[in-house]
Amino acid sequence: MMLLTCPHCGPRDVTEFTYGGDANARQPADGASLEEWNAYVFLRDNPRGPHDELWQHTAGCRRWIRVQRNTLTHAVLGSAPASGGRA
Numbered sequence: 015m016m017l018l019t020c021p022h023c024g025p026r027d028v029t030e031f032t033y034g035g036d037a038n039a040r041q042p043a044d045g046a047s048l049e050e051w052n053a054y055v056f057l058r059d060n061p062r063g064p065h066d067e068l069w070q071h072t073a074g075c076r077r078w079i080r081v082q083r084n085t086l087t088h089a090v091l092g093s094a095p096a097s098g099g100r101a
């Protein structure tokens with residue numbers, strides 16, 4: 015069982031959350047090329063080790079949180095509200 019700590023609700027089973035992707039991906043600026051949009055939507059790194067991720071507590075408060083998780087060990091290294099703060 016994997017636990018994620020929602021900063022608003024406390025530790026919960028990961029099944030209460032929905033993965034939202036890389037927390038560091040940035041949407042291209044207005045007027046960006048098709049190639050930039052293609053890279054933003056479809057291309058992702060596959061990091062091995064600590065990774066910042068967005069998760070939504072869909073079966074709880076429904077808020078978005080930022081989680082730092084080691085993709086190799088699945089250890090959760092920290093969590094914070096998605097707006098502001100650090101994982």
Ligand SMILES: [Zn+2]
Pocket residue numbers: 020021022023024071074075076077
């Ligand atoms: Zn919550």
